Amino acid sequence: xxxxxxxxxxxxxxxxxxxxxxxxxxxxxxxxxxxxxxxxxxxxxxxxxxxxxxxxxxxxxxxxxxxxxxxxxxxxxxxxxxxxxxxxxxxxxxxxxxxxxxxxxxxxxxxxxxxxxxxxxxxxxxxxx
Amino acid sequence: xxxxxxxxxxxxxxxxxxxxxxxxxxxxxxxxxxxxxxxxxxxxxxxxxxxxxxxxxxxxxxxxxxxxxxxxxxxxxxxxxxxxxxxxxxxxxxxxxxxxxxxxxxxxxxxxxxxxxxxxxxxxxxxxxxxxxxxxxxxxxxxxxxxxxxxxxxxxxxxxxxxxxxxxxxxxxxxxxxxxxxxxxxxxxxxxxxxxxxxxxxxxxxxxxxxxxxxxxxxxxxxxxxxxxxxxxxxxxxxxxxxxxxxxxxxxxxxxxxxxxxxxxxxxxxxxxxxxxxxxxxxxxxxxxxxxxxxxxxxxxxxxxxxxxxxxxxxxxxxxxxxxxxxxxxxxxxxxxxxxxxxxxxxxxxxxxxxxxxxxxxxxxxxxxxxxxxxxxxxxxxxxxxxxxxxxxxxxxxxxxxxxxxxxxxxxxxxxxxxxxxxxxxxxxxx
Numbered sequence: 001x002x003x004x005x006x007x008x009x010x011x012x013x014x015x016x017x018x019x020x021x022x023x024x025x026x027x028x029x030x031x032x033x034x035x036x037x038x039x040x041x042x043x044x045x046x047x048x049x050x051x052x053x054x055x056x057x058x059x060x061x062x063x064x065x066x067x068x069x070x071x072x073x074x075x076x077x078x079x080x081x082x083x084x085x086x087x088x089x090x091x092x093x094x095x096x097x098x099x100x101x102x103x104x105x106x107x108x109x110x111x112x113x114x115x116x117x118x119x120x121x122x123x124x125x126x127x128x129x
Numbered sequence: 130x131x132x133x134x135x136x137x138x139x140x141x142x143x144x145x146x147x148x149x150x151x152x153x154x155x156x157x158x159x160x161x162x163x164x165x166x167x168x169x170x171x172x173x174x175x176x177x178x179x180x181x182x183x184x185x186x187x188x189x190x191x192x193x194x195x196x197x198x199x200x201x202x203x204x205x206x207x208x209x210x211x212x213x214x215x216x217x218x219x220x221x222x223x224x225x226x227x228x229x230x231x232x233x234x235x236x237x238x239x240x241x242x243x244x245x246x247x248x249x250x251x252x253x254x255x256x257x258x259x260x261x262x263x264x265x266x267x268x269x270x271x272x273x274x275x276x277x278x279x280x281x282x283x284x285x286x287x288x289x290x291x292x293x294x295x296x297x298x299x300x301x302x303x304x305x306x307x308x309x310x311x312x313x314x315x316x317x318x319x320x321x322x323x324x325x326x327x328x329x330x331x332x333x334x335x336x337x338x339x340x341x342x343x344x345x346x347x348x349x350x351x352x353x354x355x356x357x358x359x360x361x362x363x364x365x366x367x368x369x370x371x372x373x374x375x376x377x378x379x380x381x382x383x384x385x386x387x388x389x390x391x392x393x394x395x396x397x398x399x400x401x402x403x404x405x406x407x408x409x410x411x412x413x414x415x416x417x418x419x420x421x422x423x424x425x426x427x428x429x430x431x432x433x434x435x436x437x438x439x440x441x442x443x444x445x446x447x448x449x450x451x452x453x454x455x456x457x458x459x460x461x462x463x464x465x466x467x468x469x470x471x472x473x474x475x476x477x478x479x480x481x482x483x484x485x486x487x488x489x490x491x492x493x494x495x496x497x498x499x500x501x502x503x504x505x506x507x508x509x510x511x512x513x514x515x516x517x518x519x520x521x522x523x524x525x526x527x528x529x530x531x532x533x534x535x536x537x538x539x540x541x542x543x544x545x546x547x548x549x550x551x552x553x554x555x556x557x558x559x560x
Contacts, residue, residue, distance in 0.1 A: 028527065028536055035528025039498050090283050097282055098531050109284075 002043070002112040003092040004083050008076040009105035011050055028100040036084060036095060047080040076105055083112070143187035147180055150196045156269035156356075158201055160243035162208065164306045169250075169268055170296045175208035176200070182207075197240055244269055245360045246306045248353070251295075252321040253304045260291045261324035262331075267292055270349050280331045280346050318361070322370050322426060325353050329374050347378060358413075368417035369427030372410040376433035379406035391538040399440050407437060428457045447477035464490045465501070472505050480512035500529040504539060507546070516550025 017025070036042035051070040058065050070077065079101075086092050089109070096107040113125070155176070162172035179200045193199040251264040263281060266272045278288035298304065309317045329350035354371045361367055383401035386392050414430050432453050439446045454470035467490040475483020487506055496502040507522035523543035530536045 024537070024540065027540060031524045031527035033528070034524050035498075038525060089287060093282050093284065098529060100533075100536075102531075103533050 001088065001092075002083060002085050002114065003089075004081050004110050004112055005092070005096050005099065006078060006108040006110060007080045007082075007099065007101040007105060008074075008108060009079040009101060010075060011077050011079060013104065025100060032099060033082070035098070036082065041084045041086050041091075041095065043083040043085055045080065045082045048078060051077045079105070140188040143192060144184060146187065146192045146196060147183050150183075150200065151180060151271055154197045154200070154240075155271035156244045156247060157240060157242055158197065158204065159268055159271075160247035160306070161201065161240050162204055164243055164246070167300045167303060167306065168296075169299055170293070171208060171211060172204070173268070175204040175211065178207040179204035201240060242360070243306065244356055246308055248321050248357065249308060249317060250299055250304050250306050252317070252324045253299070254317075254320065255302055255304060256295050256298060257291070258320075260295045261320065262327040263288060264292060264295045265324055265353065266328055266346070266349060268296075269353065272349070318357075318364060318367065321357065322354075322366060325350050325357070326370060326374075326426070328353070329377075347374070347381070350374060351378065363420060365417035365420040365422050366424040366426050368413045368420075369424060369430045372413035372417065372430035373426055373433055375406045375410035375413070376430060376437065379403040379410065385534060389534055391532070391534040393538075394436055395440070397440070402437075410434070425457065425460050428453060428460070432457070445477075447473050451477055464493045464496050465499075468496065468499075468502050468505050471509070475505075475509045475512070480509045483509045484513060498529060500526050500535075503529060507539075507542070511542075511546040511549070514550075516546060519546045519550070 014022070033042065033045060054068075054070040056065075056067045056069070056071050058067075082095075082099075084092060084095055086095065089111070092109050092111075096102060096109050099107050101107050114120070115124075117125070158176055159169065159172050162175060163169045166172070182203050183196070183200060187193070247269055248265060251268055252261045256264060263277045266277050267274065274289045274292055275285045277292075278285040281288065283291075308314065329347050331346055351371070351374050354367065354374060357367045358364070358371050379402050380394070380397060382403070383397040383399075384392055392398075410430065411434060414427065414434060417427050417430075432450060435446055435450050435453060438444070439450075451470060451473035454466055454473055458466045458470055468487065471483050471486035471490075474486045484506070487502075487509060490496050490502070503522050503526035507519050507526055510516075510519035510522055520543060523539055523546065527536055527539045527543065530539060
């Protein structure tokens with residue numbers, strides 16, 4: 001099954017680290033990704049820029065609103081993700097537990113639907129008749 | 130209820146008594162309540178209601194003289210009430226009678242200790258192997274599903290379902306609550322001991338002691354094994370397991386330095402080991418060997434003992450250690466043992482011999498995601514002068530490790546290997 005591991009971190013912490021500490025963390029992240037990749041479970045990864053760079057768009061009362069900043073203002077922010085293909089939730093949790101993010105932030109494990117609307121029949125996602 | 134020792138006991142005191150009775154007697158009470166009905170879940174429900182009643186009653190009326198008996202009487206009443214509600218229309222005569230039996234006896238007399246029977250039920254071959262240890266921790270020690278889930282790295286919902294399923298199985302399949310017969314006992318005890326060891330290993334993996342629930346798990350496992358050795362004092366493997374766990378636990382404090390860094394066994398400060406625990410472990414091992422039936426846990430305990438000998442006397446005994454792992458591998462066939470054997474061979478006969486031994490497990494898919502395999506491989510490769518390959522293996526080990534202290538230790542090793550290979554590039558790829 002496919003799972004996405006969502007890394008929620010306090011992004012204000014990063015600039016406060018020394019260069020040496022930053023190198024340590026980046027090394028740990030790279031080794032983590034290397035291990036997932038060599039184990040054949042990692043499908044893709046992505047890192048997000050700071051939430052300050054975010055913009056939200058919504059249409060309310062037929063008017064488009066464009067706002068600066070992220071959607072949710074929480075203590076931790078979504079900083080990146082890994083999509084992995086593993087046999088079950090237990091395996092996904094064991095990879096989440098190895099993430100350096102688990103030490104300073106939170107890793108959310110979310111199962112993904114197989115395929116997308118572009119590849120699957122719509123009826124697959126409808127509620128049963 | 131019965132007479133009270135503390136006529137005006139306050140709430141905190143009552144809570145403390147409830148907690149201490151829960152810790153000490155939970156399994157005994159569940160075992161007694163479920164012994165005849167096979168309904169562990171119902172026994173636990175009734176017992177948790179009884180604990181809630183105790184929290185309400187004891188602060189007002191003082192703690193009863195016989196808290197266990199008090200709880201058992203209330204739990205039985207609650208159990209009977211629940212049964213009546215469930216079978217409003219039918220006659221659940223037989224079950225009701227079973228539950229009511231001994232209702233009076235319970236409050237007065239000694240409650241027989243049927244925890245061992247309960248342990249056997251939890252580790253019954255009909256229960257899925259991975260669920261046996263969690264089931265024991267819940268049913269015998271009263272740990273909640275969420276704490277167990279965190280320790281075993283599964284979601285609380287999944288753990289809850291597995292526990293419910295296992296309890297249903299005990300009830301529906303009529304898994305017996307008694308000690309197996311003589312011939313069967315040995316085989317069945319192995320599964321009990323294996324589950325206890327699984328609980329211990331989950332607890333021990335948290336070397337930093339950052340997670341209180343896990344830290345306790347190692348202690349709880351030792352407690353469970355003590356129950357087994359007290360009730361079956363003549364079983365060498367139970368003694369062996371207790372010795373093994375005490376040896377490991379004796380060193381737990383020395384696995385971290387003052388800065389919180391990881392310290393491997395051969396660099397630990399021997400003075401920080403718990404001498405009392407080591408002495409007890411050695412005595413247990415001696416008792417076990419007198420019973421003349423060798424087994425997996427005794428061999429593992431003997432290995433621990435050999436490590437202690439090497440560190441305290443300074444005498445190199447890696448060849449003995451390698452031979453012990455050889456015997457252990459013959460019994461267990463476990464890839465984990467094979468990795469340790471390779472490390473011992475590497476220490477006694479050189480890195481190349483160690484790498485050759487490690488090659489035998491390389492094909493096993495299970496080791497590919499097992500940190501100690503990669504760390505062992507990396508160390509051996511570094512020693513053999515294969516710098517580039519060593520760095521790759523360290524990278525895998527670092528990526529697979531959960532414990533930040535061990536991860537940092539591996540990163541330091543990787544850095545050292547990198548610098549060594551840069552110092553003498555000619556040695557690179559000498560393998």
